[in-house]
Amino acid sequence: MASSGKMSFPQLVVRLPDWLEDFLSGPVGARNPDRIYPTPEDRMRLVIELSRLNVEHETGGPFGAAVFDAAGRLVAPGVNLVTSANSSILHAEMVAIALAQQALGRFDIGLGGTRPHELVASTEPCAMCFGAVPWSGVTRLVCGARGEDACAIGFDEGPKLPDWWRALEDRGIAVARDVLRDEAAQVLRWYSSKGGVIYNSGVRRG
């Protein structure tokens, strides 16, 4: 605690791990602006691979996400960085949303719905990420594993509306669930079997 001079509060830098930049620049070619991921399954396959690599590189929980434009081009990826960045807000969806907005230079990814964009998440959003979706401006949410698949290995979804997907659809955001659910859930189970940290914060109960 310095007692003289102007002190600054620390910053939080939201940045992708080096391995992720390397992976996307490599044979997968996702950093190539011409690369198209035509189907929801193609896009989900990339996101599940990010979740798997995030476990392998021990940079966070077993969760991946990405924002794609209407043509199926990758705008920005995200992985869970809670433990490596000491930040409970850095779930994969939040990272993908934040970096997509920086890439596009606007806080409303879909420009009032006129530029459709999709958020693809390897697991259904927790209460926080669910609440972040309408503010992000994405027009479609695609989910792999279910929230209950994450709960099955000890993660907590938080206090969510029971019909959360309907609440998004009521706001004009389309929701697709169970896209490659088994492949996505397999990464969760693998993380659990290798003793990955279940990093829920908060007041301990029971």
Next chain:
Amino acid sequence: MASSGKMSFPQLVVRLPDWLEDFLSGPVGARNPDRIYPTPEDRMRLVIELSRLNVEHETGGPFGAAVFDAAGRLVAPGVNLVTSANSSILHAEMVAIALAQQALGRFDIGLGGTRPHELVASTEPCAMCFGAVPWSGVTRLVCGARGEDACAIGFDEGPKLPDWWRALEDRGIAVARDVLRDEAAQVLRWYSSKGGVIYNSGVRRG
């Protein structure tokens, strides 16, 4: 779009505006590690002032927040930076949580409830910030203006549980509402009267 060499996705740097650092280092003395804010009203008064200054300096919406430790010392402040940072996730509460975690060097501010900390917000949390509270590790939430006060000037709370405060209390997080509500709501009305941007993103409806 460079076609050769390794490209990087942009980063998002979450940092406080210069005016805020200057303000806290000045006569208010909140940057003094010995300064104590003894009562919830003292803490709320600081947070409301942050919301007002954020409007005055045009760095974002009319919202302030801060994390305090059990003694009433400021751990980290936050203001809404959505428009100035082009980031829909940077609500005041999210900024305060993120910077408090960087200041403390841990993602669980309250260390499983053993180190009580309070999040003070000039307006009740939206759906996203509500969902972020349990993950942050704070043990108490103190709110000024009501969500309906923000809605009255055109902001959107998002799809929240109707009894959101009970959902937090069920998780061991105490909630105090209506602390200096009128003073907090006055900043919202002032922002609206001077034509401040209501920056809701997402699909336009109706």
